[in-house]
Amino acid sequence: xxxxxxxxxxxxxxxxxxxxxxxxxxxxxxxxxxxxxxxxxxxxxxxxxxxxxxxxxxxxxxxxxxxxxxxxxxxxxxxxxxxxxxxxxxxxxxxxxxxxxxxxxxxxxxxxxxxxxxxxxxxxxxxxxxxxxxxxxxxxxxxxxxxxxxxxxxxxxxxxxxxxxxxxxxxxxxxxxxxxxxxxxxxxxxxxxxxxxxxxxxxxxxxx
Amino acid sequence: xxxxxxxxxxxxxxxxxxxxxxxxxxxxxxxxxxxxxxxxxxxxxxxxxxxxxxxxxxxxxxxxxxxxxxxxxxxxxxxxxxxxxxxxxxxxxxxxxxxxxxxxxxxxxxxxxxxxxxxxxxxxxxxxxxxxxxxxxxxxxxxxxxxxxxxxxxxxxxxxxxxxxxxxxxxxxxxxxxxxxxxxxxxxxxxxxxxxxxxxxxxxxxxxxxxxxxxx
Numbered sequence: 001x002x003x004x005x006x007x008x009x010x011x012x013x014x015x016x017x018x019x020x021x022x023x024x025x026x027x028x029x030x031x032x033x034x035x036x037x038x039x040x041x042x043x044x045x046x047x048x049x050x051x052x053x054x055x056x057x058x059x060x061x062x063x064x065x066x067x068x069x070x071x072x073x074x075x076x077x078x079x080x081x082x083x084x085x086x087x088x089x090x091x092x093x094x095x096x097x098x099x100x101x102x103x104x105x106x107x108x109x110x111x112x113x114x115x116x117x118x119x120x121x122x123x124x125x126x127x128x129x130x131x132x133x134x135x136x137x138x139x140x141x142x143x144x145x146x147x148x149x150x151x152x153x154x155x156x157x158x159x160x161x162x163x164x165x166x167x168x169x170x171x172x173x174x175x176x177x178x179x180x181x182x183x184x185x186x187x188x189x190x191x192x193x194x195x196x197x198x199x200x201x202x203x204x205x206x207x208x
Numbered sequence: 209x210x211x212x213x214x215x216x217x218x219x220x221x222x223x224x225x226x227x228x229x230x231x232x233x234x235x236x237x238x239x240x241x242x243x244x245x246x247x248x249x250x251x252x253x254x255x256x257x258x259x260x261x262x263x264x265x266x267x268x269x270x271x272x273x274x275x276x277x278x279x280x281x282x283x284x285x286x287x288x289x290x291x292x293x294x295x296x297x298x299x300x301x302x303x304x305x306x307x308x309x310x311x312x313x314x315x316x317x318x319x320x321x322x323x324x325x326x327x328x329x330x331x332x333x334x335x336x337x338x339x340x341x342x343x344x345x346x347x348x349x350x351x352x353x354x355x356x357x358x359x360x361x362x363x364x365x366x367x368x369x370x371x372x373x374x375x376x377x378x379x380x381x382x383x384x385x386x387x388x389x390x391x392x393x394x395x396x397x398x399x400x401x402x403x404x405x406x407x408x409x410x411x412x413x414x415x416x417x418x419x420x421x422x423x424x
Contacts, residue, residue, distance in 0.1 A: 045292070071291040071388030078287045078309070079256075097364040098291070098388055101312040106362050146362045148308040148317070173284040173309055 002052040002205065004032035007040040007089070012059035015088040019186040020057055027198050031205075043069040048076040053204050056089030057183070061096070070098040077102060078173030082204035084197070087183030090141065103179055104149030104170055110139040116157045118166050118182065118192070126208040127169060127178065127199045128154035132192050139184050140164070155196070157181075167196055169203070176204055211421045212245040212261060213238065217268035219249050225270040225301055225399065233404035234266070238417050256285040263421035264295030268398070270303075283307040291388030295420030299413070300398030302355060313387050314394050315363040319356040327351045332381055332397060332409075335367045340424040341384060341393070341415040342368060348408035352399045369395065369412070382412070384419070391420045 006024060008017025021036055028034060032053060037043070041064040048054060054076065058065070077083050083102070091107045093100035100106040116138045120131045131154070140159045145151075155167035166181040178200040182188045189197070202208040215234060217227025227249065235244065245262055249269070259265065265286070287309055290296050302318040311317035322328075331349045334342045354373065359365075359380075369382035382395035393416045397403045404410065418424045 067386075067389060071293075071390075074388055075288050075291045078284050078291070097362055100362045101309075101360070144361065146312065146360060147358070148311050148360055150308055173287055 001033045002031060003050060004028065004034045004053040004055060004201075005048065005051040006034050006036045006055045006057060007043075008036060008057040009038055009059045010036075015057065015059040015184065017057050017059070020086070020183065020189070023186050023189050023194070024055065024197070027194050028201055031198075031201055040064060041066045041069050043072040045072045045075045045079075048072055048081065049079075051081070053082045053084060053201060055084045055086060056092070057086050058092050059088050061092035065092055065096060067098075070096045074098050074102050077175035077177060080174035082175060083177045084200055084204075085177070085179045086197070087139075087141075087181060087188070090143075090179060090181065101146060101149075102172060102177065104146045104151045104168065104177070105143040105165075105179065106146075108142040108144055110141045113137050113139055113184070114159070116140060116159070116182075118155055118157050121153050121156055123152050123154055125152055125154050125169065127196060127203050128167065129199070131155060131196065134190050134192050136182065136188060136190055138182050138188055141181050169200070178203070210241060210243040211263035211418075211423060213242040213417065213421070214246045214259070214262040214265045215244055215268070216248055216266070218270060223270050225268065227268055229401045230268065230398075230404055233401060233410075234413075237404065237410045237413050241414065241418055241423070242421075254282070254285065256288055259285060259289035259294060262294065263423075264297060264417055265289070266297045266299060266417065268299050268301060270301040280307055283310045286310065287313060290390035290392060293389035293422075295390060295422065296392045297417055297420045298392075298394045300353070300396060302357065302394060302396070312360050312363060313385065313392060315365045315383055315385050315392075316357045316359040316394075319358050322354045322356050328354050330354060330371050330381075330397075332369050332371050335370050335380075337366055337368065339366055339368060339384065341412065341419045343415060343424075345412045345415065346408045348406050350397055350403050350406060350409070352397050352403055355396055368393070368416075369397075382416075391422065393420055
């Protein structure tokens with residue numbers, strides 16, 4: 001069994017990790033053993049190196065995040081680690097430019113929850129293979145995307161006549177990053193999203 | 209105690225910017241504060257762990273593209289080194305072909321050199337920023353290259369030097385980035401040895417090297 005570290009907050013203003021943690025345990029059952037880390041401001045490279053995947057679902061980065069933790073995540077991935085950023089984990093990139101560069105996007109804002117249609121892009125990738133379009137009520141996250149990141153956008157949604165990336169992936173240094181926007185609550189993790197998360201884990205392990 | 213500096217540039221096969229002669233000026237500018245722990249044109253041969261020996265790294269290499277089979281390893285090593293608290297000072301040569309992760313950390317990549325090349329008169333002004341690197345730096349003028357740079361909007365930069373080009377447009381010529389626990393400066397002036405002989409730019413380079421090494 002491989003080891004994964006989930007960064008999140010049991011007590012959180014918007015996105016408590018408890019329910020998501022249970023869903024992630026079911027998704028990765030038999031593949032990853034997931035440990036929850038709430039004290040993520042203290043992350044170090046040494047501490048991260050034992051994990052095969054880090055999942056970021058941080059909801060209090062603005063309060064708990066540190067330069068040291070951002071440096072540890074950047075270095076972990078540059079050295080060959082695998083990082084999955086889910087929904088509110090992306091918000092941390094609004095206050096850390098290191099994370100914005102690592103994720104390939106800076107979070108800007110989101111309107112109230114709206115009905116969103118998610119669909120696969122033309123990009124063929126193992127992670128989004130056989131992805132089925134779906135519709136759900138979600139937060140439409142808005143980003144400033146980095147011009148330099150060599151990312152592949154796998155899933156998109158439409159909002160205000162714009163096509164907005166919802167799932168993207170890229171290599172960073174020797175490592176890999178997957179960003180998944182839908183995930184406001186456990187109900188957001190519809191079957192197609194769970195499949196994306198599962199396949200992202202396999203992609204990290206070079207099993208697909 | 210002097211800080212340790214790793215200097216790299218091209219002696220044998222420079223494309224446009226030989227380190228020969230420039231190195232002597234750099235030794236003179238930084239010699240009081242730094243020990244030149246390593247001076248090599250084969251910077252790509254360094255392993256990750258070796259960077260830990262240096263307080264800062266000064267790169268004047270102008271043909272990273274030619275080293276592409278190994279440059280990816282080097283980019284990863286430099287990101288690791290800087291994020292963990294290392295210093296990086298890149299002088300003049302902002303490679304267009306460098307890996308994107310490096311361009312992000314440096315805050316941009318070169319698009320092209322604007323004509324007329326090599327001997328363009330440029331007036332440089334310290335930016336209106338409170339920054340230790342600007343201590344004692346006066347406006348100065350050089351005959352140098354003017355680069356068209358693709359800036360990374362997401363990199364948090366403090367602009368240190370500006371130049372005023374045609375139509376009164378002010379463009380950044382040097383900036384500082386705090387990346388993870390480390391410090392990075394890119395500075396554009398330095399096409400040839402004459403730039404390194406300007407007293408104000410010498411002051412700027414000394415401050416810049418010290419700041420990246422955590423010494424200011």
